[in-house]
Amino acid sequence: MWAFRGHLRTCLAPLRSNAVASKAVQTHLPLKITRRTQYRPQNLGLLQYISFYQYTKLDATQLPQLRYQLLTDWAKMGVMGRVYIAEEGINAQITVPMSTLDNFKTYLDDLPWLDDALLNLGAVIDHNEQDPEKKCPFHTLHVRVRPHLAYDGLDKNLPMDNRGLELTPEEWHAELQDTSNKRIFDCRNYYEHDVGRFEGAERIMVDTFKDTWESLDSLLEGSSKDTECMIYCTGGIRCEKVGAYLTTKGYTNVKRLKGGIVHYGKHIRQHNLNSKFLGRNFVFDQRLSNEDQTYTEDILAQCYQCGEPCNTHVNCSNTLCHGLIIQCSTCSTQYDGACSASCQDYKHKMDKMDMEERRAFSKQNAVNFKHHLVPNARVRPGNPFHSFSKRTFSTFQVESSPLLNGYINERSHIPVKRNVVANWHAAISKDYTPAMMQKMITPGQAKYLQFLVQALNAPSVLEIGCFTGYSAVAMASAMPNGHVTTCDIDPKAIAWTRNQLKAQNVNNVELIDSPGIELIQTLIKEKASFDFVFVDGSKKDYKPIFDLLVTSDILEKQGWIVFDNTLFRGEVVEQAYGNGSPNQKTAIEIADFNDHVAQDNRTRSVICPMYDGLTLVQKI
Ligand SMILES: C[S@@+](CC[C@H](N)C(=O)[O-])C[C@H]1O[C@@H](n2cnc3c(N)ncnc32)[C@H](O)[C@@H]1O
Numbered sequence: 001m002w003a004f005r006g007h008l009r010t011c012l013a014p015l016r017s018n019a020v021a022s023k024a025v026q027t028h029l030p031l032k033i034t035r036r037t038q039y040r041p042q043n044l045g046l047l048q049y050i051s052f053y054q055y056t057k058l059d060a061t062q063l064p065q066l067r068y069q070l071l072t073d074w075a076k077m078g079v080m081g082r083v084y085i086a087e088e089g090i091n092a093q094i095t096v097p098m099s100t101l102d103n104f105k106t107y108l109d110d111l112p113w114l115d116d117a118l119l120n121l122g123a124v125i126d127h128n129e130q131d132p133e134k135k136c137p138f139h140t141l142h143v144r145v146r147p148h149l150a151y152d153g154l155d156k157n158l159p160m161d162n163r164g165l166e167l168t169p170e171e172w173h174a175e176l177q178d179t180s181n182k183r184i185f186d187c188r189n190y191y192e193h194d195v196g197r198f199e200g201a202e203r204i205m206v207d208t209f210k211d212t213w214e215s216l217d218s219l220l221e222g223s224s225k226d227t228e229c230m231i232y233c234t235g236g237i238r239c240e241k242v243g244a245y246l247t248t249k250g251y252t253n254v255k256r257l258k259g260g261i262v263h264y265g266k267h268i269r270q271h272n273l274n275s276k277f278l279g280r281n282f283v284f285d286q287r288l289s290n291e292d293q294t295y296t297e298d299i300l301a302q303c304y305q306c307g308e309p310c311n312t313h314v315n316c317s318n319t320l321c322h323g324l325i326i327q328c329s330t331c332s333t334q335y336d337g338a339c340s341a342s343c344q345d346y347k348h349k350m351d352k353m354d355m356e357e358r359r360a361f362s363k364q365n366a367v368n369f370k371h372h373l374v375p376n377a378r379v380r381p382g383n384p385f386h387s388f389s390k391r392t393f394s395t396f397q398v399e400s401s402p403l404l405n406g407y408i409n410e411r412s413h414i415p416v417k418r419n420v421v422a423n424w425h426a427a428i429s430k431d432y433t434p435a436m437m438q439k440m441i442t443p444g445q446a447k448y449l450q451f452l453v454q455a456l457n458a459p460s461v462l463e464i465g466c467f468t469g470y471s472a473v474a475m476a477s478a479m480p481n482g483h484v485t486t487c488d489i490d491p492k493a494i495a496w497t498r499n500q501l502k503a504q505n506v507n508n509v510e511l512i513d514s515p516g517i518e519l520i521q522t523l524i525k526e527k528a529s530f531d532f533v534f535v536d537g538s539k540k541d542y543k544p545i546f547d548l549l550v551t552s553d554i555l556e557k558q559g560w561i562v563f564d565n566t567l568f569r570g571e572v573v574e575q576a577y578g579n580g581s582p583n584q585k586t587a588i589e590i591a592d593f594n595d596h597v598a599q600d601n602r603t604r605s606v607i608c609p610m611y612d613g614l615t616l617v618q619k620i
Helices: 013-018 060-076 098-109 169-175 190-195 209-220 237-248 260-270 329-334 341-351 355-369 402-410 421-431 443-455 470-477 491-503 516-525 539-551 568-576 585-598
Strands: 046-055 080-086 089-097 118-126 141-145 165-167 182-186 196-198 228-232 254-257 277-279 313-315 324-326 460-464 483-488 509-513 530-535 555-564 603-608 614-619
Touching: 046 098, 060 080, 060 098, 060 141, 089 098, 098 118, 118 260, 165 169, 169 228, 169 254, 169 260, 182 196, 182 209, 190 196, 190 324, 209 237, 209 585, 228 237, 228 260, 237 254, 254 260, 260 277, 341 355, 402 443, 421 443, 421 470, 421 491, 443 470, 443 530, 443 555, 460 470, 460 516, 470 483, 470 509, 470 530, 483 491, 483 516, 491 509, 516 539, 530 539, 539 555, 539 585, 539 614, 568 585, 585 603, 585 614
Parallel strands: 080 141, 165 254, 182 228, 228 254, 460 483, 460 530, 483 509, 530 555
Antiparallel strands: 046 089, 046 118, 080 089, 196 277, 313 324, 555 614, 603 614
16 A cells, blocks of 8 residues: 655645646647557556545646546556546556556656555456456556546535545544444445445445435434544545535534555455454456455355345346346356346347347347346335345246336326326426436336326325425326325425426426425315325325324225335335344334334235335225
């Protein structure tokens, strides 16, 4: 481990503001950057794997030149790998031949804008190594200009001046001797967390980094601002942003592991300590979570297909899918390395084709995998394509997948006089990010609600939790002579929805600016009544809402209530069987709500394992 400390911060200012170029970069560059000849070095001998990053302000206008310069200079030294440069800094995973390593270090030392990066030296690799797990992960050098180092999906750039207190691995290890009153947040994706994590760490459980914020907010909901938040990720790059986010939100006791799990691993190995990081560390190259990444022998994950203990990631053998799964050797044999029976079919078909046929077939079928997430993989929060917990599906049941969701939506038919739903969806996607849209029900679910309100001939519908009106409008469009009353407390969503209702001439939806419970209490006083209620607001209100609807006359006898998200990311089942974390408040609340409903004698109810879990209740 080696850090660039050679340059004083004072020498950074002029270069940072006006030029990104190093001394070397400042030499004369051709204005037009020409296409380079293919760079594929051979026989470089022993290679040192290196990763480093640094958040530093680079001049956006100079990035293409910097890219060109790094490509040119580093290729001369035999560097291979993936480098991202952005206005906010640099992130590199590379290999450098041992023979040029000293020159390379000097080169980096001479980059005036790079003063604080921790150079993480990984394995030494023989360039001629053929073992797929040990061979060099790179064939060439890519330097790419990106808008962000770690795309956070936030509207505004995070102020990076306060990212929390940086702890050395030694300090981090000492802090973990006593974890009482500490919250430890794993800032990595769910599949990384699955196979290895610090003891007691809470998973933020995201598909991609940009989904972190909502999930983190909900984990910290109601916590005091001086909560001790310990944050970590693989190499440190993601939790620097998470640190900045938390301090911006007012959290005053944020501590972050310098250099991430990788740096920590070196420390415990060097000092022969018992690792507080359990299991395996997932890495983003062909090694994934192989044996070399073992910190302790704990097997924390299960095969996504059979549920047996397993901690080995593989990519689906259907090259069109290539989805990442945890798969045991038995399932690997049974499915030929594919993530599902349907991917196995694709693989078999393609295995029989020659190159030309395969290319044509791939081109034709790629569209089916555009939004394909791996069936049976862990639940993703709010993801419209999410499947349920791995335990929910046996291999004999239909596996949830985007393909399946799309199929269900396309093959479900609801006769409506005027189809506003598609336009409505399009209007939302213009103004809301995909992450925000994950709050909404899916198109297939919308059809399901439409089916119910039509089949039940429910003229009067109440909805709690309107957001941008997608579910309300779907139901309203299926009942032209009926009426939907909906509510929300988010002023932005309310204003947006009211505008759209006017613009799209939807007259049978009334949106009330009120918390759900208060609205129901008012409607009870006004002796209003409804035949169908869809509840999709705050989960902690589910129980009081259920009681109000069942005990009062606001819901007609034989009337229905549908509650959304009642299996909440699969975490509810884990809670119910004692496997969940005490910090998953929402899952705990829903588990309690589900018990409450199941014990109620005034209603009949059933939980459907559809989407994020739907509970159907009928008053009897
Ligand atoms: C999951 S979204 C609803 C999505 C919507 N049903 C759809 O499918 O398009 C939940 C909404 O409930 C709203 N909400 C939260 N707490 C609420 C409360 N106490 N009363 C009413 N709405 C609430 C949130 O502002 C958010 O817009």
